[in-house]
Amino acid sequence: MLAGCSGDRSILDPAGQAAREVAWLWWGMLAFSTLVLVVITALWLYAFRGGRPTERSSRDEKRIARRWIIGGGLLLPGLSIVVLLAFGVPVGQRMLPLPLPDGQQAERIEVIGHQWWWEVRYPDAEGGEVVTSNQLMMPVGEPVDFHVTGADVIHAFWIPRLGGKIDMIPGRTNVIRLEADVAGVFGAQCAEFCGAQHTNMQLHVEAMPRDDFDAWLAERQAPPEHSDDHQAARDTFVEHCASCHRVAGVSDGQQGPDLSDIGDRVSLGAGRLAMEEGAIGYWLRHHQQLKPGNRMPSHDHLDAETLDDLGAWLETLSP
Numbered sequence: 001m002l003a004g005c006s007g008d009r010s011i012l013d014p015a016g017q018a019a020r021e022v023a024w025l026w027w028g029m030l031a032f033s034t035l036v037l038v039v040i041t042a043l044w045l046y047a048f049r050g051g052r053p054t055e056r057s058s059r060d061e062k063r064i065a066r067r068w069i070i071g072g073g074l075l076l077p078g079l080s081i082v083v084l085l086a087f088g089v090p091v092g093q094r095m096l097p098l099p100l101p102d103g104q105q106a107e108r109i110e111v112i113g114h115q116w117w118w119e120v121r122y123p124d125a126e127g128g129e130v131v132t133s134n135q136l137m138m139p140v141g142e143p144v145d146f147h148v149t150g151a152d153v154i155h156a157f158w159i160p161r162l163g164g165k166i167d168m169i170p171g172r173t174n175v176i177r178l179e180a181d182v183a184g185v186f187g188a189q190c191a192e193f194c195g196a197q198h199t200n201m202q203l204h205v206e207a208m209p210r211d212d213f214d215a216w217l218a219e220r221q222a223p224p225e226h227s228d229d230h231q232a233a234r235d236t237f238v239e240h241c242a243s244c245h246r247v248a249g250v251s252d253g254q255q256g257p258d259l260s261d262i263g264d265r266v267s268l269g270a271g272r273l274a275m276e277e278g279a280i281g282y283w284l285r286h287h288q289q290l291k292p293g294n295r296m297p298s299h300d301h302l303d304a305e306t307l308d309d310l311g312a313w314l315e316t317l318s319p
């Protein structure tokens, strides 16, 4: 139970105002429901008490029963719901993309849920749109509007330490405004069951000072440099992978994750495998065992060496 109180995906360790209010609401509800549990248990035990039979007429009994039903069954729950609404509605209000004072603009980040990975787009980046996948960088200390949608089925976008979750529905765009008060790494998780690999649909979120964030975007404006050392691997990629994956300056596939900066990521398969030397080759050889059912076809018709070389080249793709 205590493990839920910290960690990079704990709602009880908030890192933004909206999340803090959600956490307070959670504690309030826990306290209140504990109180209800205690009272109900006490009444239940009281019902077992011994003692003389009462002298009450059946009419009196009915009157008393009615009082309990109206008080305990209608008034108390009604009152509880009103109190919850009074605290809950303003918490939700904070996450709506309302106009900001002084003409301030919230940073716009688009997040698209796929089975089972995240596409992240920065349409307003100076110098042209930046696209990445399975990682999300954001500025700290300023509001960010996340425009979310789903590409195939319904997913849900959730950064527990920053605030509430929001559904990603195909054909519709939902917007949630979140703000990080502290720089750091936060975990995010798909929060709507979306198929066999729903668990392995994790997103690495990093909040950083504005200057670092702008530098991160700027780095991605220039296509990665490709050395001649990996020409054979590049040819393999163009033949077998390019129709699904984009690598800036090499291919423009849109089916799978954009790989232009894959060498710079912390994990593969949306959190399934830690990124380290040789990890991409390993992933290419075993991805259907590591993440069964994922949309990338098996590449077992290529020999292990070819896949490892391909992985080694992909690992160099870093801004």
Ligand code: CUA
Binding pocket: 113, 114, 115, 116, 154, 155, 156, 190, 191, 192, 193, 194, 195, 198, 199, 201
């Ligand atoms: Cu995507 Cu669950």
